[in-house]
Amino acid sequence: MLEFILERGNYWAIIALMMIGLYIAFAATNLIKRLIGLGLFQTSIILFYTSLARIDGGTAPILFGNDYKKDKGHGDDYAAGADHAGDAADAAYGAAKAYGEASIENVYSNPLPHVLMLTAIVVGVATLAVGLAIIVRIREAYGTVEADEIRAMDLEVAIAEAAADTERGKAGTV
Amino acid sequence: MIEFISSLVPEDLAAHAPALLIAIPMLMAPIAAFMPSGRIAWILSILATGFSLVMAIVLLSQVQSIEGGAVISYAMGGWQPDAGIEFRIDALNSMVLLLVSAIGFLAAIFSWPTVQAEIRDAKTAMFYAAYLVCFTGLTGVASTGDAFNLFVFLEISSIATYVLVALGATRDRRALPAASNYLLMGTIGASFFVVGVGFLYAATGTLNMAELAVRLQGVQDSKAVFAGYAFILVGLGIKAAMFPLHQWLPNAYAYSPSFVTMFLAATATKVAIYALVRFLFTVFGLEFSFEGSTLIWILMPMGIAAMIACSFQAVFQTDVRRTLAYSSVAQVGYMLLGISIGTAAGVSAGLFHLVNHALIKGALFMALAGVVLTYKGTSLQDMRGLGRSSPWTMTAFAIGAVSLIGIPLTAGFQSKFALVNALFEHDWWWAVAVVMFSSLLAVVYMGRILEAVFFRAPTNPNKRHKEAPLIILIPLWILALANIWVGVQGGFVAGLAEDAAASLFIGGAP
Numbered sequence: 263m264l265e266f267i268l269e270r271g272n273y274w275a276i277i278a279l280m281m282i283g284l285y286i287a288f289a290a291t292n293l294i295k296r297l298i299g300l301g302l303f304q305t306s307i308i309l310f311y312t313s314l315a316r317i318d319g320g321t322a323p324i325l326f327g328n329d330y331k332k333d334k335g336h337g338d339d340y341a342a343g344a345d346h347a348g349d350a351a352d353a354a355y356g357a358a359k360a361y362g363e364a365s366i367e368n369v370y371s372n373p374l375p376h377v378l379m380l381t382a383i384v385v386g387v388a389t390l391a392v393g394l395a396i397i398v399r400i401r402e403a404y405g406t407v408e409a410d411e412i413r414a415m416d417l418e419v420a421i422a423e424a425a426a427d428t429e430r431g432k433a434g435t436v
Numbered sequence: 437m438i439e440f441i442s443s444l445v446p447e448d449l450a451a452h453a454p455a456l457l458i459a460i461p462m463l464m465a466p467i468a469a470f471m472p473s474g475r476i477a478w479i480l481s482i483l484a485t486g487f488s489l490v491m492a493i494v495l496l497s498q499v500q501s502i503e504g505g506a507v508i509s510y511a512m513g514g515w516q517p518d519a520g521i522e523f524r525i526d527a528l529n530s531m532v533l534l535l536v537s538a539i540g541f542l543a544a545i546f547s548w549p550t551v552q553a554e555i556r557d558a559k560t561a562m563f564y565a566a567y568l569v570c571f572t573g574l575t576g577v578a579s580t581g582d583a584f585n586l587f588v589f590l591e592i593s594s595i596a597t598y599v600l601v602a603l604g605a606t607r608d609r610r611a612l613p614a615a616s617n618y619l620l621m622g623t624i625g626a627s628f629f630v631v632g633v634g635f636l637y638a639a640t641g642t643l644n645m646a647e648l649a650v651r652l653q654g655v656q657d658s659k660a661v662f663a664g665y666a667f668i669l670v671g672l673g674i675k676a677a678m679f680p681l682h683q684w685l686p687n688a689y690a691y692s693p694s695f696v697t698m699f700l701a702a703t704a705t706k707v708a709i710y711a712l713v714r715f716l717f718t719v720f721g722l723e724f725s726f727e728g729s730t731l732i733w734i735l736m737p738m739g740i741a742a743m744i745a746c747s748f749q750a751v752f753q754t755d756v757r758r759t760l761a762y763s764s765v766a767q768v769g770y771m772l773l774g775i776s777i778g779t780a781a782g783v784s785a786g787l788f789h790l791v792n793h794a795l796i797k798g799a800l801f802m803a804l805a806g807v808v809l810t811y812k813g814t815s816l817q818d819m820r821g822l823g824r825s826s827p828w829t830m831t832a833f834a835i836g837a838v839s840l841i842g843i844p845l846t847a848g849f850q851s852k853f854a855l856v857n858a859l860f861e862h863d864w865w866w867a868v869a870v871v872m873f874s875s876l877l878a879v880v881y882m883g884r885i886l887e888a889v890f891f892r893a894p895t896n897p898n899k900r901h902k903e904a905p906l907i908i909l910i911p912l913w914i915l916a917l918a919n920i921w922v923g924v925q926g927g928f929v930a931g932l933a934e935d936a937a938a939s940l941f942i943g944g945a946p
Binding site: 284287293296300303304307310311314374375378381382385388389392393395396397399400403404409412413416419423424427430 | 584587588591595598599602605609610612613615616619620623624626627630631634637638643754815816817
């Protein structure tokens with residue numbers, strides 16, 4: 263049982279980070295803290311993807327050693343034999359496919375989740391930037407970044423509006 | 437009509453329609469941002485969305501060229517689907533694309549007077565750039581065949597939407613907290629979705645949706661797939677304003693610039709529902725979705741709760757925009773109810789209502805934009821007597837309202853009728869009663885507004901005859917007449933929805 267738990271340490275860490283982030287995002291009244299929580303939440307997702315990609319004993323997915331030499335060899339052969347560039351590209355693609363099945367010697371981590379997370383990081387940065395910009399505007403318009411104070415102010419405005427509305431309603435029916 | 441337009445488009449252009457549909461608005465966005473005057477940016481955005489509309493029509497005719505609906509697979513950048521990103525257009529995609537681009541085109545045309553009135557001059561060019569980015573994201577979600585790419589497009593559209601909503605602050609500062617709330621909820625929703633996609637990738641090793649559907653058949657008992665399913669359902673549920681997850685919507689709709697409200701109400705939640713349908717039926721497959729019983733025990737009660745609770749909330753709002761916003765959540769409930777039946781007739785009714793609701797809410801919010809432009813306020817008191825002072829705007833509003841209630845000869849009636857038929861076929865007669873009850877509530881909340889508009893004296897006697905400008909009236913009446921056209925002769929849209937549902941049941945579940 264203990265082994266079962268410890269083996270999945272990375273997932274426990276991810277779940278803990280995710281829940282902490284989610285809790286901050288909902289529970290904090292300070293809008294900036296909420297964004298920090300959101301950032302934590304998104305970062306835990308990045309951890310999740312990258313830990314999915316890890317393979318025991320795997321290294322960074324860049325060809326080296328014999329794999330690299332083979333790759334060079336293949337490329338040269340095809341480039342020499344091929345008549346034009348399009349064929350060479352096709353052949354290189356075919357060679358890359360062949361690698362996937364058999365002839366790779368070293369163990370590499372799966373590069374795809376890492377690439378996906380590059381995109382996710384960009385999305386996260388864009389969200390954070392927009393969020394901070396909105397908070398700057400909130401601070402200009404309300405003079406505070408505390409969500410409950412903002413809500414209280416909005417409530418006052420809404421009550422005043424409703425009162426004015428009923429006044430006008432009475433005036434209209436007369 | 438469709439054949440005629442698509443025959444005008446050159447062959448080479450038509451072959452790359454799936455890519456161009458998205459690429460042109462995306463490339464236009466930075467160009468529009470650097471335009472010295474907002475007017476040029478406006479014209480650019482009309483051109484870009486108009487081009488997308490033509491491309492959507494071309495795609496529709498390509499899909500319809502084969503009996504039962506062709507599936508267009510477009511390898512983005514020449515990378516074949518296994519390695520690259522695939523754009524996959526079938527009957528469902530082409531329907532959603534046509535809807536989004538048509539609404540986007542009409543919205544772009546009508547936007548100029550309201551944007552001029554509500555956005556500072558220095559910002560209008562940027563505003564249109566954000567609009568084009570949002571449009572790009574929505575069309576991207578509706579055409580991609582790659583699960584992670586769908587997340588990216590979803591976030592592209594959402595981030596642009598947060599900006600657009602926040603720009604309502606020049607009219608009312610409450611737009612800012614609304615936008616910040618929407619940002620929080622929307623980002624959490626998208627992140628949930630991406631966690632779900634991660635689980636699916638871990639279980640299958642692919643991100644292509646068609647491939648996912650095939651490989652998931654083999655790992656149906658895996659806990660990872662169940663976790664992924666739950667995350668994706670909740671994530672897309674937030675984006676689609678599924679009942680308990682809709683808290684971001686009313687404020688975002690009430691305080692954003694009126695053009696943005698109109699565009700979002702007619703497209704954003706619809707695209708999220710499309711994504712939900714795509715995952716439930718194509719990726720996970722009907723059997724999996726039903727074995728977990730989620731469609732019946734989660735989606736259906738949520739839909740019914742939305743129909744009743746949010747209709748009640750709509751009745752008690754004093755601001756017309758908030759009334760319509762709550763009614764939007766209620767209408768999402770109808771669509772979810774239709775989808776949760778899980779038969780071809782039910783899904784087709786849900787999708788039919790999706791299109792009709794876009795037409796209805798598009799017309800209603802467009803008319804309200806005209807009201808905001810000419811009379812500033814949108815509270816129930818402000819609406820009094822407008823029927824006399826701006827008859828053309830308000831007649832179109834009334835057509836939309838009647839269609840929302842679902843009175844015969846309007847679009848709303850056709851799709852509710854289809855929904856009721858599907859419910860009867862499935863022996864859910866009690867759900868029919870709920871639909872009827874919710875429609876009665878719609879009579880109450882729309883009736884209040886119509887009464888104020890047509891049968892009350894104006895609160896401000898100085899209000900003279902003051903119509904919305906022609907550039908608003910023309911798109912508004914196109915949408916209003918579309919409501920009547922679909923209501924009288926609903927064959928075209930109903931056919932699209934039926935084809936879309938059929939493609940889900942034949943192509944998706946082997």
